[in-house]
Amino acid sequence: MAPHRKRAKTLAEVEKWAYDLEHKIRSELNFAIDGGVVKVDSLRLQEELGVVGGREPRWAIARKFAPDIAETRLLDIQVNVGRTGAINPFAVLEPVEIGGVIVKLATLHNEDLIVAKDLRVGDWVQVKRAGEVIPQIIAPIPEKRTGAEKPWRMPKKCPVCGTPLTREEDEAAIYCPNIICPGRQLEGLVHFTSRGAMDIRGLSYARIEQLVQEGLVKDPGDLYSLTHEQLLELEGYADKGTDALITAIQASKSQPLNRLLNALGIRHVGAIAAQLLAQHFGTLDALMAASADDILNVRGIGATIANGVVAYFSDPGGQKLIDKLRRAGLDFKEPRAVAAGGALSGKTIVITGTLPTLSRTKATSMIEAAGGRVTGSVSKSTDFLVAGEEAGSKLEKAKSLGVAIIDEAELLRRINRPATSST
Ligand SMILES: [Zn+2]
Structure with a gap:
């Protein structure tokens, strides 16, 4: 505790220290604390205040933290696959109540963090829950170890499709490089149809989940071949809503290239990079034919993005999806505001x-x-x-x-x- 000891001249300073200890210092410590101790600094006053029953000094008082933190056991560490293929470890906890909510899972971000905190399966851990944020593990409680705890290692292969996982230089995240990995399906489809991407209204998370579960949709290309009859056979679809949904899906074919590029979930390509690329290359075919050097020529695009784009379009899975979208009749073009009247239009x-x-x-x-x-x-x-x-x-x-x-x-x-x- 010594580095975080402070001398306070007023009660307000004590409050400030207690606040910082709970909200700032605590999360930076590599050991668990449940509060701090406030002591009267003057030895003369300590004498005067005395000790109760020979062991409880009146000149020292414990400041316990608010109970948004609980101790429980880390039962397992599992991984899921995100929409860009990132492998995200998460903690499976013995259910514990924190601030009136039962917590069973906590985020673990990446392998480095698990190693840095020396988390072992079977550990007692301190879990923190703040607001709507996914609960986090603060630290293990090593004093409670029995020796049966097991260190955890990131799997070498994707838990869903079995492809060997890859790690990019200078990045903490581990990826499944398989663009058509089924583990990426659901989140990938949710992203593809989202407002900032292809903006297909009427496809809620639950509906996408249903389409995947029914085996009707495996990748975004499948959305475009959905029929009225197929949807009507599903639970929760009525005539009118089904028409509207099919219309919305078909209408998304003419979305500009920048939305499609964002929607594909190419690693490192978000809305802004997608816009820069679409404006520069104009068509998907021009972008697909571009080398990493060509892409690096685009202002605002760095090597990480350029390599991500080239990797995506040279991957058989990526090519297969693009072919499917092409057959479905997607536009693949970025409208040019200035092109029509521009002196170098089309050059x-x-x-x-x-x-x-x-x-x-x-x-x-x-x-x-x-x-x-x-x-x-x-x-x-x-x-x-x-x-x-x-x-x-x-x-x-x-x-x-x-x-x-x-x-x-x-x-x-x-x-x-x-x-x-x-x-
Ligand atoms: Zn995979």
Whole structure:
């Protein structure tokens, strides 16, 4: 306790210390505490206050924490599979009441945390429950160990599909890399249909669960082949609601590419990255054909996201799902607000070398604002290459493919904007 000892001059300071001890310091300790002790500091006053019955000093009082913490046994550590394939360990507890609620499960976040806290199956543990947050294990109580407790190891294979699990560098999370892992189904479907993704109204969590349980839907592609008759056979579906649901599912086919990219649950690709990628590449096919380097050219996209995207589209499971969605007639396109009237509308452009006045970023944003698309490598589908000083292999490749090569001045002329020294 010594590092957290404080001298308080007023009662308010005592209250502040007690509050901090309970709400801040406690969670940082690697041992369990249930309160603190407040003592009168002056030896003279200690003498004067005295001791009751020879053992209870009047100059010291225990401050016990509010009872939102309980002790119980950690019966088991199990894992589930999240929608991106992340393997999440959780604690199975001997049921215990905390603040009027029976707690049976607690989150454990990841393997590192379990190792750091030295949690062993069979341990007595302190469990904390605060508000609506999933209960957490604060720490084990090593004094209560009998020797029968067992250290826990993350499984090597996915508990649902058996695929060997992977761990990315610099990341605490462990993943099942199988994109079509059944463990990812339910959460994946819930995410796919959610408001921020494909926004299919009328598909509640319970309904998705029902569709999965009935074997009608295994992946998002299956949603699009659901029929009126199939749904009517299920419990809880009436004629009218069924029509509305089928209509909502079919309508989602024309959602813009950015929503689809978010909906797919590609690792590390959230709503913002999905938007950047969709705006840059314009179509799903262009994104699927892109290399990690091409994707890194998109402003705001780093290596983690780029690798996640490439891994997803090069995975047979990912490709299978995309094929299914394509056959279902999904749009796969990002509407371009500026494209229709833009001077470079529909053009695919590559920039290489150092331009005389424009930075690479500035040139890219000007091309995009004019409706053009900037990619990282020259191919037959490149409309023209903008070459500056010290242009290298891209220039050679453009020459060999017969791709038009222009300089910055010509680019600016085509964008219809004169070069100025301020840009
Ligand atoms: Zn799996």
